[in-house]
Amino acid sequence: MRWSHCFVPTLKEVPADAEIVSHQLLLRAGLVRKLAGGLYTFLPLGVRVLRKVEAIVREEMNRAGALEVLMPALQPPEIWQASGRYETARDVLFKLKDSAGREWVLSPTAEEVITTIAAAELNSYRQLPVNFYQIGIKFRDEIRPRFGLMRAKEFYMKDAYSFDATDEGAMASYRKMYDAYNRIFARCGIQAFPVEADTGVIGGNYSHEFMVPAVTGENDVVYCETGGYAANIEKATSRGSVVPTPKGRTGEAPESFATPGVVTIEALTAAPYSVPAHAQIKTLVYVADSKTILILLRGDDQLNEAKLMARTGAVQVRAATADECQAALGARPGSLGAVARVPATIKVYADEQLRGAQGMTTGANEDGFHLRHVEIERDIRVDQWADFRTVKAGEADVATGEPLKIRRAIEVGHVFKLGTKYSEKLNATFLAENGQRHPCVMGCYGIGVTRTVQAIIEQCHDKDGIIWPTSVAPFEVCLTPLNVAEGAPTRVLAESIYAELTAAGIEVILDDRDERPGVKFKDSELVGFPLRLNLGEKSLAKGEVELKPRGQVVQMIPVAEASARIIAWVQAERARIRQSAGVA
Ligand code: ATP
Ligand code: MG
Numbered sequence: 001m002r003w004s005h006c007f008v009p010t011l012k013e014v015p016a017d018a019e020i021v022s023h024q025l026l027l028r029a030g031l032v033r034k035l036a037g038g039l040y041t042f043l044p045l046g047v048r049v050l051r052k053v054e055a056i057v058r059e060e061m062n063r064a065g066a067l068e069v070l071m072p073a074l075q076p077p078e079i080w081q082a083s084g085r086y087e088t089a090r091d092v093l094f095k096l097k098d099s100a101g102r103e104w105v106l107s108p109t110a111e112e113v114i115t116t117i118a119a120a121e122l123n124s125y126r127q128l129p130v131n132f133y134q135i136g137i138k139f140r141d142e143i144r145p146r147f148g149l150m151r152a153k154e155f156y157m158k159d160a161y162s163f164d165a166t167d168e169g170a171m172a173s174y175r176k177m178y179d180a181y182n183r184i185f186a187r188c189g190i191q192a193f194p195v196e197a198d199t200g201v202i203g204g205n206y207s208h209e210f211m212v213p214a215v216t217g218e219n220d221v222v223y224c225e226t227g228g229y230a231a232n233i234e235k236a237t238s239r240g241s242v243v244p245t246p247k248g249r250t251g252e253a254p255e256s257f258a259t260p261g262v263v264t265i266e267a268l269t270a271a272p273y274s275v276p277a278h279a280q281i282k283t284l285v286y287v288a289d290s291k292t293i294l295i296l297l298r299g300d301d302q303l304n305e306a307k308l309m310a311r312t313g314a315v316q317v318r319a320a321t322a323d324e325c326q327a328a329l330g331a332r333p334g335s336l337g338a339v340a341r342v343p344a345t346i347k348v349y350a351d352e353q354l355r356g357a358q359g360m361t362t363g364a365n366e367d368g369f370h371l372r373h374v375e376i377e378r379d380i381r382v383d384q385w386a387d388f389r390t391v392k393a394g395e396a397d398v399a400t401g402e403p404l405k406i407r408r409a410i411e412v413g414h415v416f417k418l419g420t421k422y423s424e425k426l427n428a429t430f431l432a433e434n435g436q437r438h439p440c441v442m443g444c445y446g447i448g449v450t451r452t453v454q455a456i457i458e459q460c461h462d463k464d465g466i467i468w469p470t471s472v473a474p475f476e477v478c479l480t481p482l483n484v485a486e487g488a489p490t491r492v493l494a495e496s497i498y499a500e501l502t503a504a505g506i507e508v509i510l511d512d513r514d515e516r517p518g519v520k521f522k523d524s525e526l527v528g529f530p531l532r533l534n535l536g537e538k539s540l541a542k543g544e545v546e547l548k549p550r551g552q553v554v555q556m557i558p559v560a561e562a563s564a565r566i567i568a569w570v571q572a573e574r575a576r577i578r579q580s581a582g583v584a
Helices: 021-028 044-063 077-083 111-121 167-187 265-269 305-312 322-329 421-425 449-459 489-503 517-527 537-541 559-580
Strands: 032-036 039-042 094-097 103-106 130-139 154-164 193-196 206-213 219-223 230-232 255-258 281-288 291-298 317-319 347-351 360-363 369-374 384-386 405-419 429-431 437-439 441-448 477-481 508-510 531-535 544-549 555-558
Touching: 021 032, 021 449, 039 044, 044 130, 044 154, 044 167, 044 449, 077 103, 077 111, 077 421, 111 154, 111 421, 111 441, 130 167, 154 167, 154 449, 167 193, 167 206, 167 405, 167 441, 167 559, 193 219, 206 219, 206 230, 206 449, 281 305, 281 322, 281 360, 305 317, 305 347, 305 384, 405 421, 405 449, 421 441, 441 449, 477 489, 477 517, 489 508, 489 531, 489 537, 489 559, 517 531, 531 559, 537 544, 544 559, 555 559
Parallel strands: 193 230, 291 347, 347 384, 477 508, 477 531
Antiparallel strands: 032 039, 094 103, 130 154, 154 441, 193 206, 206 405, 219 230, 219 405, 255 369, 281 291, 281 317, 360 369, 405 441, 429 437, 531 544, 544 555
């Protein structure tokens, strides 16, 4: 490809509405352009990268034995109603009407469609296991599309769905996908780590997310450096707070005391009250799928809403408004408690950290008053104990006791063991060997292909631009003759090296633009081709050219060796990446 023929609209300025570096570089390198919030056009170089990532995903899915299919993005709402997700996924579901007034939905994922296929086509245990995948466009009505391709309204996803006869079979299918994901991200040239994950609205009971560490990520990952534990903070557990919960028996009955104007945990820690946060009970009123509930946490803990949803089975949870608190408990937020006046209809959940807590202080359900000497198990009706708190850095890992760390990361893939949730609802059953009918045991496996493209940039760049891993670069090599005039020695040589490299299967772009060297160098660094060859008249007179691996120093090499050196370099890079992925 000649640069003059390839549409590469690079930008000098950082686009004003791009907040994170990978989004800025996508735009600046001329890979994509924004149509509207969360909607992007891929330009020629962007498409080349996208297709390469897609090809890696496809190869590894095929290697793992999955079968490629292609499902419609436009889907009838009935199958969504049958699975129950017409309601539970309504926040992300795009709906539209055709000219006859009939409603359709745009696929945010495709469990419903593939399970419909399974229901109709899979009948015998002899047809199992089977794993179907597709690579295609998904739509999600994200409230806040942002960070370019990271959170878009329309994006590319690889989604796979496995059907097994048994639970052990489903575990084996899961493992195959898990291993394939490790290979895929390694072959894309990035580090992505599997972490234990919450299952959210998809449901199921076992799940890992693949995370690319990045300060701009939207997830917090809790991990133990020595023990290998890693989990999304939505799911992570620890041995508990580093400050022990007060447990010494005071023997005293709860006693109300005036706390005028005190409506926060923090205010009660200050003089004249001086009640440390860990000696307070925080009472939260929540609405979980339209039911009012109470959640009790230690004062220094934060509620983890993903855990709340997982423990209560609710698909939507929100904090109650001040008026709803008043109606439920007769007081405003800041004075709420669970010792008195809790109607029997309101279920009370308490965090495990509070078990056995004594000598605690909590709201009195009377504005301007708190209660002290509270013993939770004596004074409060707790209906269910569970882990509701968010782990904090420094707490001890359950397995090793080592302090846990927390870092930000980008979720690029997600594997779920679904069990029979969808197969039961959509009637995907098979005849087992013993003649009995059973629902298929399912798994589902997603990779955000477009998000992965941007995650690669987020992990592989420097101040000058992108540093593409060779496996996903739009071109592997950029030839840069400084004088491009027809017949100029640098141009003639560049053309002959171009022909040799292309014949050797190397992907080359020849920068034939009549631009100043500085402009050409800057552009090629910005776009991030892994290797550049500079052909200048002065060095050529000495029989030399400049080899410049992206992000490394220039090496002078003899002209006669140029093609062979480039071919060897590219082949070594390709092999290194494949080896790191464990692929021959
Ligand atoms: P998130 O928590 O980031 O909203 P999710 O957990 O809802 O994602 P999944 O349903 O697990 O996403 O989808 C599989 C993959 O699709 C994700 O791992 C992610 O890489 C990608 N993905 C999900 N939503 C988007 C989006 N709005 N834009 C781009 N990629 C997305
Ligand atoms: Mg996910």
